[in-house]
Amino acid sequence: MTTTLPANDGYPGLQIAWAKDCRPAFHEGIRAAERWLNGKRSRWLWAALIFERDALLEETDRKAFEVAFISRIQQKLEGSV
Template sequence: MTKGTTTTLPANDGYPGLQVTWTKDCRPAFHNGIHAAERWLNGKRSHWLWAALIFERDALPDETDRKAFEVAFMSRVQQRLEGTS
């Protein structure tokens, strides 16, 4: 059994980071999720939040990569929400 690959979401907006271990190396998808959320949060995208998540996630061919993207995307959004409350 393989140990998997760990991805790291750095702490942001005063909210702690996160480490997740995946069964395959999905670091690129995970980091794309972080960056997509940051683009939306920083006003560089004009569409709805759900659209930013779904359209970019669905472009990924592998289910594990899509999950990694989702986890990173939503975790970065949560960091921002928690950091402003």
């Protein structure tokens, strides 16, 4: 299955192929990053990543969440340079 991170803040998106359908976890990673960027979660980036990621049971879902979360943060950082 393929997941898509939409372009954001002028930074390109990306597509990633996974061995299973992990789109829900991937999209939750995007939303979690956006909540952190908007100041609606812990001020600590590591806490926003770890606590929400660890709620997922399957390793592939946790990896998809991480990739989406970090990619959205990178888009924001790169887009603001």
